Amino acid sequence: MVKSAPSPIASRKPSKVEGIKENSNFLREPVATEILQDTTHFTENAVQLLKFHGSYQQDNRDNRTKGQEKDYQFMLRTKNPGGLVPPQLYLALDKIADEYGNHTLRATTRQGFQLHGILKKNLKSAISTIVNNLGSTLGACGDINRNVMAPPAPFKNRPEYQYAWEYAQNIADLLSPQTGAYYEIWLDGEKVISAEENPEVKAARQRNGNGTIIIHDTEEPIYGTHYMPRKFKVSVTVPGDNSVDLYSQDLTLVVITNKKKQLEGFNIFAGGGLGRTHGKEETFARLADPIGYVTKDDVYDVVKAIVATQRDYGDRTDRRHARLKYLINEWGVDKFRAQVEEYFGKPVEAFKPLPEFKYHDFLGWNEQGDGKLFLGISIENGRVKDEGSLQLKTALREIVEQFNLPIRLTPSQNLIFYDIEPDSKEAIQDILSRHGVGDDPSKIEPLVRYAMACPALPTCGLAITESERAIPGILERVRALLDKIGLQKEHFVVRMTGCPNGCARPYLAELAFVGSAPESYQLWLGGSPNQTRLAQPYTEKLHHNDLESFLEPIFVYFKKSRKSKESFGDFCDRVGFDAIREFAATYEPQTANGANKSRHRVNLKEEVYSKLKEVAESQGKPMTQLVTEALEVYFQNLS
DSSP: OOOOOOSOGGGSOOOHHHHHHHTTTTTTTTHHHHTTSOOSSOOHHHHHHHGGGTEEEEEOGGGOOTTSOOOEEEEEEOOOGGGEEOHHHHHHHHHHHHHTSOSOEEEOTTSOEEEEEEOHHHHHHHHHHHHTTTOOOTTSSSSSBOOOBOOOOOOTTOHHHHHHHHHHHHHHHHTSOOOSHHHHHHSTTOOOOSSOOOHHHHHHHHOOTTTTOSOTTSSOTTTTTTOOSSOBOEEEEOTTBOTTOGGGSSEEEEEEEOTTOOEEEEEEEEOOBOOOBTTBTTOOOBOOEEEEEEEGGGHHHHHHHHHHHHHHHSOSSOGGGOSHHHHHHHHOHHHHHHHHHHHHTSOOBOOOOOOOOBOOOOOEEEEOSSSOEEEEEOOGGGEEOEETTEEHHHHHHHHHHHHOOOEEEOTTSOEEEEEEOGGGHHHHHHHHHHTTOOOOGGGSOHHHHTOEEOOOTTTOTTOSSOSTTTHHHHHHHHHHHHHHTTOTTOOOOEEEESSTTOTTOGGGSSEEEEEEETTEEEEEEOOOTTSOSOOEEEEEEEEGGGHHHHHHHHHHHHHHHOOTTOOHHHHHHHHOHHHHHHHHHTOOOBOTTSOBOOOOOOOOOHHHHHHHHHHHHHHTOOHHHHHHHHHHHHHHHHO
């Protein structure tokens, strides 16, 4: 993909949102005024600021009626560093979903929960209930550090996992907004403190370094009045564990321990990000780069230095171009590192060697290393609900009420109960069984187990087409197709989004569907099973009705030409798209009785195909349509 930079930032005006932030009195107005008004929705300026408080204003498009006001409702997102959900908070969220929401909870891909369907008149009650039950929504959205991710596995005999949890929480605290607006608006000024802040974190926030603090004695010493150019995503993980999709983050810290398993410091990755816009080639998905290493004593200062670099040099004129990945892509790693070191006050050390990263989902029953157990429960598409024989929401509530277990949400939209006494296992299994919930991951269809989708329609304002509601049927059709051609045991990572912003991280999948038009998707191929390599766009607009005919030749080619134990994503990356297209162009599908089914295919020279693809993309049309139109004109001229 072409990665052309926009015009020089200095010659352009800041975006409108920059002014809204500057004039908000640190995220207060106009939210504080409008929450008191008897209206169904907020104004556009307030909507921009509401995100910082953890909420998006939405419109349920399923309920639109011509000539009537939009069906305004609100999504609330919790901020749970490392995915921690205390039992008290879980029960509060379950109750809010029933009293104010749409009776479901949704586990996100960043280890938080979302509640949908909340009305404006109930927003304050919902947020105050969350805060009063050990939770928060502050900074879950907006131009700020988002939820800090960490591997969810509660291994008590592997200290590196405990360090990842500890520093995910500490960095979340370090970069949390300091404005009093949140508590003034939602709790009438009563600041609820659920835990004492780490003194090292508090001291680090006030240390200036070489310019990491904008103004001392202000409400936002790190962020200032303008906060960040866009969202800023952070994760902390351990060597070899890519459950957090570390390459997709603005900043990832990797725990480094010595031979005695004592914490020594952190490797630093920076510059990842997946959001992009169709037809805007200056926007693109990008993997994070290794930057260097810092000792544990310096980690908070280097985090602040990286944040300050993006804060001061990120693009505030074009919000599509405002993420850290674009700054590093244009500067290069060396220039970026040099600027970070200027804020940091000393050189960053050399990157430490790391093992290969692998994906883990931690489902099923596991020992956590201290005599207790943990249980990973698969939540299809992250949606916690009661539907038919599957009464997942009721089962989870009953387990929490009876056993008071803490929860860790996973980056793949699942849930882990931990600190389970072994003698409680049978009773928990009984609750799950009575409500139709499985606890054995080997019985989950693998395509479903490793798939993710974003909510998309009807509530996401950015959605072009379906995702969460469509993916179950899509996966069934992919499974049937694989079975048909003799790949019954094959599975791979599938992800789907309703738009190109990439909330379900599709650009790291082996096979991804990215919404490009109503009922149509870009098809991306070639990511790795461990999400360590970017996929690439294979076709721009695949209508869902054409899924089988389009994918069949690709899967058949994979079956015929793969290496031993080669994954689908690795195969597509190795052979390349030209070879796949060449095979597909001459492929004759088999009918049920083995006879060839008639297909109309024409081979094109590579240069003609490339030109056709270029024109089709520029006009937003399928290539078949362009060829048909051109030939019709040609035959008319002949006659």
